[in-house]
Amino acid sequence: MKRIIFTVTNDLNYDQRMQRICSSVAAAGFNVVLLGRQMKESLPLTGQSFSQKRLYCIFQKGPLFYIEFNLRLFFCLLFQKADAICAIDLDTILPVYFVSFFRKKKRLYDAHELFTEQKEIVTRPFIHRCWLAIERFTVPKFPIGYTVNEFIAGELARRYGVHYLVIRNLPVYKELPEQRATEKFLIYQGAVNEGRSFETLIPAMREIDCRLRIFGTGNFLEQARQLIRTNQLEDKIILEGMALPEELHKITPQAYLGIMLFESTGLNQYQSLSNRFFDYIMAGIPQLCVAYPAYQQINDQFQIACMIPDTATETIVKALQELLSDQSLHERLQRNCLSARKILNWENEEKKLKDLYGQLWE
Numbered sequence: 001m002k003r004i005i006f007t008v009t010n011d012l013n014y015d016q017r018m019q020r021i022c023s024s025v026a027a028a029g030f031n032v033v034l035l036g037r038q039m040k041e042s043l044p045l046t047g048q049s050f051s052q053k054r055l056y057c058i059f060q061k062g063p064l065f066y067i068e069f070n071l072r073l074f075f076c077l078l079f080q081k082a083d084a085i086c087a088i089d090l091d092t093i094l095p096v097y098f099v100s101f102f103r104k105k106k107r108l109y110d111a112h113e114l115f116t117e118q119k120e121i122v123t124r125p126f127i128h129r130c131w132l133a134i135e136r137f138t139v140p141k142f143p144i145g146y147t148v149n150e151f152i153a154g155e156l157a158r159r160y161g162v163h164y165l166v167i168r169n170l171p172v173y174k175e176l177p178e179q180r181a182t183e184k185f186l187i188y189q190g191a192v193n194e195g196r197s198f199e200t201l202i203p204a205m206r207e208i209d210c211r212l213r214i215f216g217t218g219n220f221l222e223q224a225r226q227l228i229r230t231n232q233l234e235d236k237i238i239l240e241g242m243a244l245p246e247e248l249h250k251i252t253p254q255a256y257l258g259i260m261l262f263e264s265t266g267l268n269q270y271q272s273l274s275n276r277f278f279d280y281i282m283a284g285i286p287q288l289c290v291a292y293p294a295y296q297q298i299n300d301q302f303q304i305a306c307m308i309p310d311t312a313t314e315t316i317v318k319a320l321q322e323l324l325s326d327q328s329l330h331e332r333l334q335r336n337c338l339s340a341r342k343i344l345n346w347e348n349e350e351k352k353l354k355d356l357y358g359q360l361w362e
Contacts, residue, residue: 032051
């Protein structure tokens with residue numbers, strides 16, 4: 001049985017995307033190992049159909065974390081049995097390249113996003129130059145790979161001449177709970193990071209007669225907490241922290257609608273196709289979504305969201321008030337979600353992934 005190792009810098013318990021991918025590849029008959037990160041607050045690993053391993057780092061963030069993690073990952077991979085290694089995003093690609101080169105193993109690149117075009121990178125010139133140098137050095141050496149939308153695939157082809165398969169971040173199809181929540185609340189699930197429009201979303205909540213529950217952590221968490229205090233919204237915006245996937249599968253369908261916002265700063269945000277966009281659809285709830293190309297294209301087909309042209313506070317307020325007051329609009333979007341979830345699910349998308357890995361040794 002061929003052994004494939006996937007590498008991430010995440011806490012494995014919360015990475016729904018990699019749980020889907022690894023489960024599908026394992027179901028296709030491969031011995032799968034997911035290598036990730038051990039954090040101080042990490043819970044015991046949840047049981048999966050594939051093997052999992054965590055690497056502990058002394059440094060928990062910043063450049064020293066990435067240097068330490070990459071060194072630990074390099075030596076770990078050097079002595080792990082593997083027939084192929086897949087780097088997930090640019091932050092694990094260097095050790096995967098060098099180990100696969102020295103050991104003459106197959107290598108793949110999973111470009112979850114256009115890493116060098118994230119807001120927190122493009123707004124820091126030195127950091128941007130470093131990651132761009134890594135991208136230019138490594139990506140042309142990964143002729144086999146896949147990414148989450150057509151734009152990223154086209155951009156990587158334009159930059160580096162690689163032709164990657166598009167495998168979207170679609171969720172596993174799940175039955176919905178029969179009973180709805182008694183409280184009407186909004187939900188945001190995902191990273192609380194720069195570029196996610198919290199600077200305008202949080203002040204907007206002053207005008208909204210509804211609670212917002214935020215599930216996630218990230219590099220903007222402290223700033224978000226301060227914005228909540230400044231706007232005196234402690235009773236209206238609840239920072240719930242991280243939630244395990246099985247918890248979110250129960251909570252998200254109870255929400256009245258989801259929040260799906262990105263700033264346009266950075267090409268990665270503008271051309272993104274986020275996990276939670278599809279998670280809200282699978283949960284059967286409408287969403288407030290910024291009208292960037294990939295999201296607009298899907299909404300044109302399924303009509304599952306209220307699309308807004310920008311993330312200004314007044315724009316968010318107007319759209320949320322309309323969604324909360326117009327019952328017929330909400331019901332129509334909800335019905336469309338229930339239809340779309342039968343099409344936009346992992347069971348339909350995973351076939352491409354299984355074919356890719358099945359053809360590696362042909």
